[in-house]
Amino acid sequence: MSADIAAQDAARRQIWIDRGERYGLLIAWLIVIAAFGLAKPGIFLSWANFSTIFGSQAVLVVMTLGLIIPLTAGDYDLSIAGNLTLSSMTIAVLNVYFGWPIFAAALMALAVGLAIGAVNAFLVLFFRINSLIVTLGMGTFLHGITLWISNSNTISGIDFAIANVVIVTRLFGIPLAFYYALLIAAIIWYVFTFTAAGQRLLFVGRGREVARLSGIRVDQVRAATFLVSGLLGGFAGILSVGSLGAADPNSGLSYLLPAFAAAFLGATTITPGRFNPIGSVIAVYFLVTGITGLSILGISTFVQDLFYGGALVIAVCLSQLVRGRQERLS
Amino acid sequence: MMSGNAIRLAGAALAVGLAMGSAHAEDAPAKAAADIAKYTSIPGFTAAGEPFDAKACMADKSILSIPGSSSVPFLATINASMARIAKDVGFKFQIWENQGQPTQWVQGIEYGVANKFNLIDLLAGADPRSLVPQIKAARDASVTVTASHVTGFEQDVPGGVSAAIPIDYKQAGKLLAEWTISKTGGKTNALVLVTNEVLSTDSMVAGLKEAFADCPDCTYKIVNVSIPDWASKIQPNVQSAVIADPGLNYVIPIYDSMSQFVVPALTITGATDRVKVATFNGTPFVLDMIRNGQVEMDVGENLDWIAYGLLDAQMRLLCGLPAVKDPKIPLLIFDASNAATAGTPAESSKGYGDAYLAGYKALWKL
Incomplete structure (x- = not known):
């Protein structure tokens, strides 16, 4: 009898621990909002502030989503920042210098992204090279091409229609870019959760040999992840051009660390221990909320680095703890 | 206890002081405009030394x-x-x-x-x-x-x-501050974006501070963003500043390549009419932004x-x-009135006249 009660208590405790893990980041986000809200209630808690937070980080969200797909399969795509930069520069060069319609230039950016994904997949899978090294080299190579085609210049004067459909037009006061990012996250969530392709991807990530022996075409799955990652890199490039109204050959590269921080932080929540799109979106906005709050309080920008870097390290530690606990339980 | 005379003297001194202070405040925009006027026409050539072969x-x-x-x-x-x-x-x-x-x-x-x-x-x-x-x-x-x-x-x-x-650089920094003082009638409330690791920043900031010191009703806040962080930090910092301070009327990115991250921050916060951008360098794409109405002025070289x-x-x-x-x-100030002289799209050395070409040819005895 007492053994049953103890078992029930343990089960109840376990449920609370699971919930804590699952929604920990969400709770942390709310605490951060509450803390900054208390410090600067009139400003931080205004809708203008939140619409700005949501509307201005779509590029980072899409890039993070692009990262988590190969990460789920156990691969890295470090070239995604170079992909973003080259794709945005492609739009600028084609639209401003060659007079292409903006829609056609944007399609070409997606094609460039997809092609980058295909080359990454070929190099990783055909030559059996670690994705970390291939995509690191690819990122640098793409930066070289970007500097080349732009003559190292920032190009402005891009057709304003792209800004109109990215940040100027709003729904509930939030620029459309936010909704594009949410839509992509929803699609990935659906694929990860409800489709066979999503389950295969997860198996591949958890153990390639086991997946292969189970009849999954591992190389095909891994190639698909690079293609999707490339496509999302290209889409992030479109959003970047739409947000800035210009393309510059360097700035996209600085998104890489924040995107990785968000991907790993996102893996600690919603589906703890797995890279997941909803967790990633929450993680981006958790980080951005922190940085915005620190900016509003007038705290130096080095503290923002402490926040980003610290969040990444803590996230990886938490993720590791969760994974270790799950492995012990299983 | 003060005598009546002493009180009257103190009152007079206070009145004179207030009047002087107010004249000082009123003078600041006029003084700034006068300095700016020196940098709005196409510059002539001045030799830096004696001619030589x-x-x-x-x-x-x-x-x-x-x-x-x-x-x-x-x-x-x-x-x-x-x-x-x-x-x-x-x-x-x-x-x-x-x-x-x-x-x-x-x-x-x-x-x-x-x-x-x-x-x-x-x-x-x-x-x-x-x-x-x-x-x-x-x-x-x-x-x-x-x-x-x-x-x-x-x-x-x-x-x-x-x-x-x-x-x-000091004059360039001074011109940025003076532009805002002149345009706001001495009521500048600016966010100044700097990059401390660049040596010239000290000189530009010294110029800015010197100009703002003459403007008692001006306020400004300096935020340092290092070059690798321009893309990820400028936009959120500007957004936060715009939201936090409804009275903000200028953003001064002291190097104009920062502007591309300032402009979207103003668009997203819906502050393009309220908050203007004044900057330095004369980089062609920023001169294009002046032509498009996204940046108000650029001190060019x-x-x-x-x-x-x-x-x-x-x-x-x-x-x-x-x-x-x-x-x-x-230095030459570009604004909406002369941005087109730099070309469409703008080119790096256009709009400044060509007096220097003949000047250096003669100076070097070519």
Whole structure:
């Protein structure tokens, strides 16, 4: 009898621990909002502030989503920042210098992204090279091409229609870019959760040999992840051009660390221990909320680095703890 | 207890003081406008020293230029102009192409010494303070080392170089502040974006502070964002500042390439009508932004003129002439009224007139 009660208590405790893990980041986000809200209630808690937070980080969200797909399969795509930069520069060069319609230039950016994904997949899978090294080299190579085609210049004067459909037009006061990012996250969530392709991807990530022996075409799955990652890199490039109204050959590269921080932080929540799109979106906005709050309080920008870097390290530690606990339980 | 006279005297003094203070406040916009007016017309040429026969003196000389980074358009353009001018004068000029890494600058100096260049120039960003041992070794090998376009007139020669060729950064900073003072009638409330690791920032900030010191009703907040963080930090910081302070009326990114991250922040926060942008450098894409109404003003430098001015100073050093303290490279204010003179799309050296071309030709006896 007492053994049953103890078992029930343990089960109840376990449920609370699971919930804590699952929604920990969400709770942390709310605490951060509450803390900054208390410090600067009139400003931080205004809708203008939140619409700005949501509307201005779509590029980072899409890039993070692009990262988590190969990460789920156990691969890295470090070239995604170079992909973003080259794709945005492609739009600028084609639209401003060659007079292409903006829609056609944007399609070409997606094609460039997809092609980058295909080359990454070929190099990783055909030559059996670690994705970390291939995509690191690819990122640098793409930066070289970007500097080349732009003559190292920032190009402005891009057709304003792209800004109109990215940040100027709003729904509930939030620029459309936010909704594009949410839509992509929803699609990935659906694929990860409800489709066979999503389950295969997860198996591949958890153990390639086991997946292969189970009849999954591992190389095909891994190639698909690079293609999707490339496509999302290209889409992030479109959003970047739409947000800035210009393309510059360097700035996209600085998104890489924040995107990785968000991907790993996102893996600690919603589906703890797995890279997941909803967790990633929450993680981006958790980080951005922190940085915005620190900016509003007038705290130096080095503290923002402490926040980003610290969040990444803590996230990886938490993720590791969760994974270790799950492995012990299983 | 104060006597009646003392009270009356104190009252009078207070009234005079208040009147003077108010006159001071009223004077600030007029004074600022007067200073700005000096920089709104196409500049004339002023020689930085006596004429000399550049071709004869430079025939057997050579210069190696190490830019901060060849991938920065501003520097690549200056370097290309310098190479063209050196060819016209008739001396060896080489650019040490690099991607902005200090190890590449070290390599460049060592290459220059090993290949017996007469002068090694660290151009705008190759920071002499991080190259002290290499600069010393070069000078020990009788190579002249200069640091160009990194310091203001009032700053010390950095890193032990033979000479610094300064730019009037302080005046540029002053003009940015004065523009906002003039436009707001002495009620500037500005966010100033700076990059402290760049040596010239100190000089520009000194100019800004000097101008704002004359404006009692002006307020400003300085935020430092290092270059690698421009893309990720400028936009959120500007957004936060705009939301936090409804009275903000100017953003002053002291280097104009920062503007591309300021403009979207103003668009997203719906503050484009309230908050204006004033900046410095005259980079072509920012001049395009002025034409498009996204940036209000840009204090520009003619990159071709800079190339002439820097080479003039360097050649004088190699020819044993007195060192140049002011290369006489002028500043020109671009706003909506004259942005189109820089071309559509804008070009790096257009809109400044061509007085300098004939001026340097005569100065160098070409």
